[in-house]
Amino acid sequence: MPDMASSSQTLPRSFFDRPADRVARELIGALLVVRGADGRTARHVVHETEAYLGAHDLACHGAKGLTPRTAVMFGPAGRWYVYLCYGMHWMLNVVTGAEGVPAAVLIRGAGEFTGPGRVTKGLGIDRGFDGRQAARATGLWLEPGVDVPRRLIERTPRIGVGYAGAWAMKPLRFVVDPAEVPTIRSSGNHPSRRSTR
DNA sequence: GCAGTGATCATA
DNA sequence: ATGATCACTGCC
Numbered sequence: 001m002p003d004m005a006s007s008s009q010t011l012p013r014s015f016f017d018r019p020a021d022r023v024a025r026e027l028i029g030a031l032l033v034v035r036g037a038d039g040r041t042a043r044h045v046v047h048e049t050e051a052y053l054g055a056h057d058l059a060c061h062g063a064k065g066l067t068p069r070t071a072v073m074f075g076p077a078g079r080w081y082v083y084l085c086y087g088m089h090w091m092l093n094v095v096t097g098a099e100g101v102p103a104a105v106l107i108r109g110a111g112e113f114t115g116p117g118r119v120t121k122g123l124g125i126d127r128g129f130d131g132r133q134a135a136r137a138t139g140l141w142l143e144p145g146v147d148v149p150r151r152l153i154e155r156t157p158r159i160g161v162g163y164a165g166a167w168a169m170k171p172l173r174f175v176v177d178p179a180e181v182p183t184i185r186s187s188g189n190h191p192s193r194r195s196t197r
Numbered sequence: 198g199c200a201g202t203g204a205t206c207a208t209a
Numbered sequence: 210a211t212g213a214t215c216a217c218t219g220c221c
Binding site: 050052059060061083084085086087088089091093106108115116117118158159160161163164 | 214215216217218
């Protein structure tokens with residue numbers, strides 16, 4: 001069947017193949033799309049992200065070198081990096097930048113979900129997505145969404161990385177008040193938009 | 198304020 | 210094999 005919704009185009013690898021802080025900022029307002037077991041899709045506006053810049057960034061897992069867990073971060077952009085934190089919470093990241101550079105963007109808030117652990121719990125994301133492409137075929141991907149004005153995007157230090165010395169203070173967290181963003185409501189293959197004001 | 202929870206990785 | 214650590218959350 002023809003795909004008539006231009007909004008359902010997935011963000012291409014080239015979008016992610018750039019510095020993580022740029023990607024993190026531009027993902028604010030994008031749509032995180034998940035396809036459930038029943039084949040229906042749900043779209044969630046991304047409203048909070050964090051950038052992890054590479055091996056020189058002491059808050060980044062890649063700073064400790066290539067390990068089995070972090071190998072995906074060293075690979076090409078546009079793949080999911082999902083890991084378990086504190087034995088309970090799955091963290092969803094998308095790999096960014098050139099191959100060999102261990103950089104990624106953590107998705108900390110999307111749709112009704114605030115906090116990275118709640119995003120994954122709410123969307124049913126676990127390590128099954130680790131290493132997979134952010135693409136339709138995977139069942140979890142990103143799409144262009146709402147264009148959020150720069151002035152509405154706040155930059156703050158990243159959360160929970162106090163161990164990283166000076167890197168803990170760099171303003172690499174990007175957040176917009178969800179109330180400022182039009183609500184995207186969808187299910188099935190024909191997403192519709194509704195403005196809150 | 199802090200316990201829960203278990204994969205991961207360095208050390209031995 | 211063992212122990213420290215952890216990009217968090219929920220309940221005290």
